[in-house]
Amino acid sequence: MARVKTAAVIGGGIAGPVAALALHRAGIQATIYEAYSTSAEGIGGTIALAPNGVAALEHVGAAAAVVDRALPSPRMVMAIGARKRVPLPSLPDVPPLRLVSRGDLYQAIYDQVAEQQVQVEWGKRLVEVREQRSSVVAIFADGSEAVADVLIGADGVHSTVRRLIDPAAPGPRYTGMLGFEGVAGYEAPVEAGTMTFAFGKRAYYLYWPGVDGGTAWGANLPHPQPMSLLDARAVATDQWLRTLREVYSGDEPGGELAEQTGPDSLQVAGALYLMPPVPRWHRGRLVLVGDAVHAPSNSSGQGASLAIESAVQLARCLRDLDDPAAAFAAYERLRRGRVERVAKRAARTNRVKAPGPIAQAMMAVLMPLFVKSATNFEKTLGPEQRYRIDWDAPVTRDPVLA
Missing domain, CATH: 3.30.9.30 (D-Amino Acid Oxidase; Chain A, domain 2)
Structure with a gap:
C-alpha cells in the first residue's frame, strides 16, 4: 500500500494543530479543518502542562514559546479543611509544572502553524465521511468536501469522528x-x-x-x-x-x-x-487523537500533555509504517496503556472532590500517610512526568513500549 502523503485533521484546538505540525515534520501534508469560523485566540482558562507535555512540544517547535509565557509551579500543597496543609513530594531532576493560559498555548502552537505554512480551513464542521479504496472524503456541513489519505479526529470529547468510527462508542x-x-x-x-x-x-x-x-x-x-x-x-x-x-x-x-x-x-x-476507555481508536482510514479518545479528569494534570504526546506519536507511526492500519495499530499500542493508567489514577482523586465532612475528616488522617511515601509518588508520577518521545527512533509494527 502507498505511503500516507496527506491527512485531514478535524479539530483546531490543541491536539489537532500539534498533529498537523508533527505530520508536516514527518513529510506528510496535513490540513486542519476547524468547525468554528474564527480562532480561539485569547479564549480559555489556565492549563497545567506537565514536564512530559512540554517535552513533546519540542518536537513541533512550540516548547520555548510556551515556557516563556508560562508560570512555573515547582511546589504543590494539599489543603484539607481550614488548617491541614500537606506538602506533596516532588520528583528530583524533573522540570516544574507550567501554568499557561489556553490562549497563550494556542498562540504558541499556531505561530508554528503559520511559520510552517500548515493550511487551516475555518468554519468546516464535519458531518460525514466517505471512505474509498485509497482515500477518505470528509464532508462538511456547508456542503464542501476534502479528500486525503487519512482522516484524524482531534475534535474533542464530543467527537463526531469517534461516532463515525464506532456508532456504539461511549460518550464523555x-x-x-x-x-x-x-x-x-x-x-x-x-x-x-x-x-x-x-x-x-x-x-x-x-x-x-x-x-x-x-x-x-x-x-x-x-x-x-x-x-x-x-x-x-x-x-x-x-x-x-x-x-x-x-x-x-x-x-x-x-x-x-x-x-x-x-x-x-x-x-x-x-x-x-x-472519557471512559474507548474500544475502537481507529477504523479504516480514520483515527482518533487527544480528548476525542482519551480525556482524563482534570485531577490528572495530564490532559493537555497526553493529547500533545499522542499527536506526536501518531505522526511518527504514519511516517514509518506505510499501511495506515498498521500505523494506527502501532499508535494505539504505544498510547492506550499509558493514557488509561493516568485516567485510572486521576479517577481516584476525582471521587473525593466534594467529600463532605466525614470523608474530609478521613482524608485529613490518610492523605499525609500517602504523600509521605516517596516510593509511591515516584512509582505513580515518575513514569508519567519523565516520559519522553524519541522522534528519531523508527516505529515498527510491534513497537517496544516505554
Missing part, C-alpha cells in the same frame, strides 16, 4: 462538576511558585499566586446536571459568583477568594468531562 462522562476560574484581589498566604489543591467543606478548589498580584483560583462546583459552555455562559456571572460564595463560605481561603473575585475576572468553563 460528566464528572458532576462545572469549572470556573478567576483572579481574586485577596492575597492568599501562599509561597510564590506553589499550587494548592484544597478540599473544602462542600467543594474542591485550587489556587496559586496571580501573575500580576492577587490570587488565581479554579473552582470545581458540584452541579447535578451538565451544562454546555454556551448555556453556562448564558447565566450572569453575578449569579454564578453568588453560588460560588455560598458554596465556599467558611473555607479558608476559599471564602475570601470567592468574595473578592469580581464578575469581570470570572471565567466559566462549563461542564467537566472525562
Whole structure:
C-alpha cells in the first residue's frame, strides 16, 4: 500500500494543530479543518502542562514559546479543611509544572502553524465521511468536501469522528462538576511558585499566586446536571459568583477568594468531562487523537500533555509504517496503556472532590500517610512526568513500549 502523503485533521484546538505540525515534520501534508469560523485566540482558562507535555512540544517547535509565557509551579500543597496543609513530594531532576493560559498555548502552537505554512480551513464542521479504496472524503456541513489519505479526529470529547468510527462508542462522562476560574484581589498566604489543591467543606478548589498580584483560583462546583459552555455562559456571572460564595463560605481561603473575585475576572468553563476507555481508536482510514479518545479528569494534570504526546506519536507511526492500519495499530499500542493508567489514577482523586465532612475528616488522617511515601509518588508520577518521545527512533509494527 502507498505511503500516507496527506491527512485531514478535524479539530483546531490543541491536539489537532500539534498533529498537523508533527505530520508536516514527518513529510506528510496535513490540513486542519476547524468547525468554528474564527480562532480561539485569547479564549480559555489556565492549563497545567506537565514536564512530559512540554517535552513533546519540542518536537513541533512550540516548547520555548510556551515556557516563556508560562508560570512555573515547582511546589504543590494539599489543603484539607481550614488548617491541614500537606506538602506533596516532588520528583528530583524533573522540570516544574507550567501554568499557561489556553490562549497563550494556542498562540504558541499556531505561530508554528503559520511559520510552517500548515493550511487551516475555518468554519468546516464535519458531518460525514466517505471512505474509498485509497482515500477518505470528509464532508462538511456547508456542503464542501476534502479528500486525503487519512482522516484524524482531534475534535474533542464530543467527537463526531469517534461516532463515525464506532456508532456504539461511549460518550464523555460528566464528572458532576462545572469549572470556573478567576483572579481574586485577596492575597492568599501562599509561597510564590506553589499550587494548592484544597478540599473544602462542600467543594474542591485550587489556587496559586496571580501573575500580576492577587490570587488565581479554579473552582470545581458540584452541579447535578451538565451544562454546555454556551448555556453556562448564558447565566450572569453575578449569579454564578453568588453560588460560588455560598458554596465556599467558611473555607479558608476559599471564602475570601470567592468574595473578592469580581464578575469581570470570572471565567466559566462549563461542564467537566472525562472519557471512559474507548474500544475502537481507529477504523479504516480514520483515527482518533487527544480528548476525542482519551480525556482524563482534570485531577490528572495530564490532559493537555497526553493529547500533545499522542499527536506526536501518531505522526511518527504514519511516517514509518506505510499501511495506515498498521500505523494506527502501532499508535494505539504505544498510547492506550499509558493514557488509561493516568485516567485510572486521576479517577481516584476525582471521587473525593466534594467529600463532605466525614470523608474530609478521613482524608485529613490518610492523605499525609500517602504523600509521605516517596516510593509511591515516584512509582505513580515518575513514569508519567519523565516520559519522553524519541522522534528519531523508527516505529515498527510491534513497537517496544516505554
